[in-house]
Amino acid sequence: MPSSIYTLASQCNHWNNTQLLKECGLIPFMLHKNFGYKTVMVGENTGDYPYLERLPGLEMDFIPSSNGNLEALVANSIIYINQNYQKMDVLIMRGLYPATCIIIQTYREKRPDGKIYLYLDANKYWMDNIQWESPMFFNTLASCDVISTSCYKMTEYLNKKWPPFIVEHIPNGFFNASGKQIIKYVKENIILTVSRIGTDQKANHILLLAFAIIANKIPNWKVHLAGPVEAKFSEFTNQYFKNFPQLKKRVKFLGNITDKGKLYAEYAKSKIFALTSVVEGGAPNVIAEALFHGCYTITSDIDAAVDITDNGNCGSIFSINDIQALSKILLKVCTNKKLLQDAPQKSVEFAKSHYDWDLIINRINHLLFIEGAEGELKVLWQQTAEKLANIEISTKEELNKIVSDLNYLEKLAAKLFNEIEDADLKYKLNQIKEKVLNILYSSPAPQIKRDILEIAAQITLDSP
Numbered sequence: 001m002p003s004s005i006y007t008l009a010s011q012c013n014h015w016n017n018t019q020l021l022k023e024c025g026l027i028p029f030m031l032h033k034n035f036g037y038k039t040v041m042v043g044e045n046t047g048d049y050p051y052l053e054r055l056p057g058l059e060m061d062f063i064p065s066s067n068g069n070l071e072a073l074v075a076n077s078i079i080y081i082n083q084n085y086q087k088m089d090v091l092i093m094r095g096l097y098p099a100t101c102i103i104i105q106t107y108r109e110k111r112p113d114g115k116i117y118l119y120l121d122a123n124k125y126w127m128d129n130i131q132w133e134s135p136m137f138f139n140t141l142a143s144c145d146v147i148s149t150s151c152y153k154m155t156e157y158l159n160k161k162w163p164p165f166i167v168e169h170i171p172n173g174f175f176n177a178s179g180k181q182i183i184k185y186v187k188e189n190i191i192l193t194v195s196r197i198g199t200d201q202k203a204n205h206i207l208l209l210a211f212a213i214i215a216n217k218i219p220n221w222k223v224h225l226a227g228p229v230e231a232k233f234s235e236f237t238n239q240y241f242k243n244f245p246q247l248k249k250r251v252k253f254l255g256n257i258t259d260k261g262k263l264y265a266e267y268a269k270s271k272i273f274a275l276t277s278v279v280e281g282g283a284p285n286v287i288a289e290a291l292f293h294g295c296y297t298i299t300s301d302i303d304a305a306v307d308i309t310d311n312g313n314c315g316s317i318f319s320i321n322d323i324q325a326l327s328k329i330l331l332k333v334c335t336n337k338k339l340l341q342d343a344p345q346k347s348v349e350f351a352k353s354h355y356d357w358d359l360i361i362n363r364i365n366h367l368l369f370i371e372g373a374e375g376e377l378k379v380l381w382q383q384t385a386e387k388l389a390n391i392e393i394s395t396k397e398e399l400n401k402i403v404s405d406l407n408y409l410e411k412l413a414a415k416l417f418n419e420i421e422d423a424d425l426k427y428k429l430n431q432i433k434e435k436v437l438n439i440l441y442s443s444p445a446p447q448i449k450r451d452i453l454e455i456a457a458q459i460t461l462d463s464p
Contacts, residue, residue: 005031006084007092009043010100013066013073020051020058021260022285023119023150023172024094029055030175030361037090042080044073050258054177070099077103085110090368092117096130101140108143115368117146119170121281122154123303132162141165146367150282151304170364171307173357174288178261182293185268187344189221191330192270192295194263194286195277197225197253198233203300203321205236206276208251210326212244218334221250223274226266228256267293271340272333275299275308278320283308291351294344298329310350314343 007028009015019025020041028039038059045062052060063080066072081088081103091107091114093100104116118141120127130137141147141162148170149155155169176182191211195202204225211223241248257263267273273290275297283304290297291308297315299305309315316333318325333339353359 003089004038004040004087005090005092006040006042006088007094008077008103010093010095010103011070011097014044014046015041015060016046017049017051020049020055021175021177025055025058026173026175026357027092027119027361027364029058030357031365032057034358034361035365051177054179074099074102078106081106081110088114090115090117092119094119095121096137096140098136101136104140104143116144117364117368118144120147120149122149122158123279123281124154124157125279127154127158127161151307153303153306154282168367170360171355172283172285172288173355173360174292174351175357178264180261182264183268185265187271187294187340188269189334190270191221191223191272191274192226192266193274193276194226194289196230197227198230198236201278203276203278204233206321206323206326207274208240209323210330211251212247213323213327214331215244215247215250217331221334223251224254224266224270225252226254226257226263229253264289264293267295270295271343273297275302276326277302280304288351288355291347291355294347296333296340296343296347298326298333314347314350
């Protein structure tokens with residue numbers, strides 16, 4: 001077993017305090033907390049890290065400041081690896097940048113026996129701009145033991161785009177950083193959003209304009225915006241309240257709430273969580289927070305939209321930047337008492353099964369440290385049997401998701417087949433692989449459910 005896991009900042013050159021309670025800090029912390037590994041975050045020192053107190057055992061180490069110079073940053077990172085590689089059993093990196101590639105290749109040269117985990121804050125536009133077949137990017141991906149992204153759509157997309165490599169689906173989960181038990185508040189008629197308010201990416205003006213359209217039809221509802229506000233956004237809000245002065249008491253800016261207990265209280269009393277982003281790198285962390293506190297999610301059609309709404313079971317989706325579409329959904333949801341009454345239980349149940357960091361970190365630990373293809377196959381067998389035996393295919397989106405799962409299964413089966421020596425396991429795995437391919441390329445849609453259930457039954461019967 002490895003003794004030390006290091007996660008290095010790459011293009012951004014540092015970790016800020018907020019990132020400690022996102023996947024950047026929670027992956028190494030949970031690996032320490034649940035499995036006892038020594039975990040260290042490495043980057044430039046940007047000041048105080050009060051959130052570090054909430055992550056006991058997670059260490060931070062600092063490299064000299066590069067003053068924004070990328071070449072200096074890379075040089076400092078290389079020096080750090082050269083000085084510490086012998087104790088760096090695992091390297092974790094975030095994002096596929098040129099600096100990431102250099103750091104990963106340096107580590108791989110020093111530690112050919114080490115493990116590398118690259119998790120991608122990926123969206124389609126960014127990934128399309130990466131020339132992955134170039135030697136720099138191809139060799140970087142080939143050096144990684146685990147590559148992941150946080151939503152199914154991007155996982156499927158990248159597995160097709162990068163055929164030699166397997167991209168795993170690892171969602172961004174929820175970690176209760178308040179140190180207190182989650183309190184169930186009486187839900188109020190509040191539409192909440194949490195973000196960097198006023199940035200072009202978050203498009204918060206879309207929510208405010210949509211609310212203005214239907215505000216007179218839902219007079220008992222309010223909008224709360226939590227997070228630091230961009231200075232440039234004041235121009236919009238000043239004009240907004242001139243146009244809609246009656247909304248001054250119904251639209252509230254809460255500011256940047258760094259006390260997680262207070263922030264969770266805002267989620268807990270809000271009925272609806274709204275996300276209006278133009279683009280996100282997978283599933284944003286605020287979604288898991290909202291779901292765990294029983295919010296019904298209304299989101300723009302980002303890559304992870306189907307994931308985070310549980311395919312419509314826990315939320316609704318509108319087209320990006322479509323103010324009219326959002327206003328119609330808001331009106332429909334805000335006036336549906338039965339939907340909002342059922343939403344908290346549905347959201348919390350979904351969150352516990354998909355966004356619990358204890359479950360997520362178990363999978364990461366398995367992918368990194370469970371030795372041997374046979375061990376990986378046993379877990380794959382169990383997970384696949386359970387997943388396939390319980391699927392429902394009633395919509396095109398659900399069918400597409402199953403096809404994505406099958407594509408992943410076929411790809412992983414092919415990889416494992418080359419690593420396994422046991423003849424019986426190779427035979428069983430090849431049977432599964434052939435059946436999956438038959439479904440993908442031959443089965444008519446009505447027959448897919450039956451064929452998948454047959455595979456699930458065989459996996460269960462033949463479980464190694």
